[in-house]
Amino acid sequence: MKPYVVGVDIGGTNTVFGIVDARGAVIASSSIKTLKHANVNDYIDELYTGINNLLVAHDAVDKVYGIGIGAPNANYYTGTIEKLVNIPWPTPLPLAQMVSEKFGGLPVAITNDANAAAIGEMTYGAARGMKNFIMITLGTGVGSGIVINGQLVYGSDGFAGELGHVIMKRNNGRLCGCGRTGCLEAYCSATGVARTAREFLEIRTDASILRNLPIEAITSKDIYDAAVAGDPLAKEIFEYTGEILGEAFADFTVFSSPEAIILFGGLAKSGELLLKPIRESMERHMMPTFKGKVKVILSELKEADAAVLGASALGWEAKPLATAQPVAQPATPPPSLPA
């Protein structure tokens, strides 16, 4: 078995990629600008060159088992990106096939970033040995990757695990980016938390150091800093956020009874400030059958490596695409070209 996989994390700004070994060590990594190329073929050319340079520099050209890619709205079943926001490439984009062809038929698997994080956590992080857990990513949005019986849940169409879009407020809920109102994401993403701050500051009159900031510019980091500095209103924002997350986690538990719910992403760095109210709320709202059974813990993946690690873990389960048309590679065909 070839000793390496390549992980690629496609973000709105940067595409990060790296070579990873079977123990989860990132041997080497680099990045390119996602938006530099209006034409997706030019983008794939630059990605190929970037990855190939790393492989050559680390004597790994013939040693890659597969490539895993994490990207927003990526469908594991079809290998396509269904929808792109702020990136002008045509959709649905058959990215897995395009990258596989570029690499002479190397197996490529693709999934969304939250699912990639869950696979990474299961392979290298806090979920090692767990068969049933839920990964919640608290970033610009709220994403999720669900693992049941040791398998990632893709559902009938490849899009399962959109737990940021359960409805938490059925009356007078906030507008969500998905077009509906009251979604978990509208309250508990980094941007949702900033919205909570603006609501609290507008509705209430008590003092807060957050009032020193221009209200529209307040970020979740500002609220974290204020809470750490002892600001009562900022602490209440974390309690409000944790209350809603705890209610949601109690509902998730009656569905899949996970061993743990694992938090990842910018907001998860708030640590106990967020974990404590989540755990208290979750237990208070938990169906008696499940009380005291579900751990709420933080990801154990290093943030700098997590995206690449998570995507790379998918590379181990990538299979050669049945429809892949190996491109001509006259001089030295990659070793894993299908026979």
Add this chain to the structure above:
Amino acid sequence: MKPYVVGVDIGGTNTVFGIVDARGAVIASSSIKTLKHANVNDYIDELYTGINNLLVAHDAVDKVYGIGIGAPNANYYTGTIEKLVNIPWPTPLPLAQMVSEKFGGLPVAITNDANAAAIGEMTYGAARGMKNFIMITLGTGVGSGIVINGQLVYGSDGFAGELGHVIMKRNNGRLCGCGRTGCLEAYCSATGVARTAREFLEIRTDASILRNLPIEAITSKDIYDAAVAGDPLAKEIFEYTGEILGEAFADFTVFSSPEAIILFGGLAKSGELLLKPIRESMERHMMPTFKGKVKVILSELKEADAAVLGASALGWEAKPLATAQPVAQPATPPPSLPA
């Protein structure tokens, strides 16, 4: 491979059991009173005699592959019943092991009734060929069996799939049997629907033929009959119930993206009266990604056979218990006694 399985459905009043072949035909069935015996060993003795009589009468004594049992609060992993309501046997009750020992080591698997219904539907009913679906049983309570990647979801502790206990009303919700408030079950079970009728009749003043009945005695069947007779208030009760179920189904979809949600149980017999408002509400509340993708359909299992069929289907995947102590069976040991 032996050609038959035995299915046992343990209800609060009756225990129904039958011999089922690989095509899902119920060869023979019978029943005993669950509550006749205060001592569980006496109950198992009578169950053994009842099943054995059927097997002898149908020349099937040596032809049973396994026994599947559906029972409330049964844990697939441990083979135990964790909790009993209105039945005086000690819990946790190691029922799978006790029955297996009684049958000389025959493999026995046990799960709750809603999970058994899901397995039955997948093996013999509307979910044949489906890898991702959710079974919702609308009876005295609201139960569920969730299938993902072709496998029933038991979760980390064996109790996953309690979808009757997601919270649908976070403010001023009805008290649920689980001790919390606002659960789906408190609104959309047969008893929940009767509660809705009482609420509507008390709060409102418009005419309804339901007002001819003693208010505390109104059942979901009465409401169904009134709706079929054209009673506007009764129809509104079905619309209210369908609205809440549709909201819940939209939330379930972001979790596991099922191909279908299949309804079973007394209330499901209301047919289009309930299906139409469910489907309309579900689509109206659905995250755009999933709009138009999820079927809401009725079980295809005949009600008289469904409980036994569902439980029996579990018999095909039963394994000999590692801890089973085969009892002495001097004359003719059952053929599937572990070697």
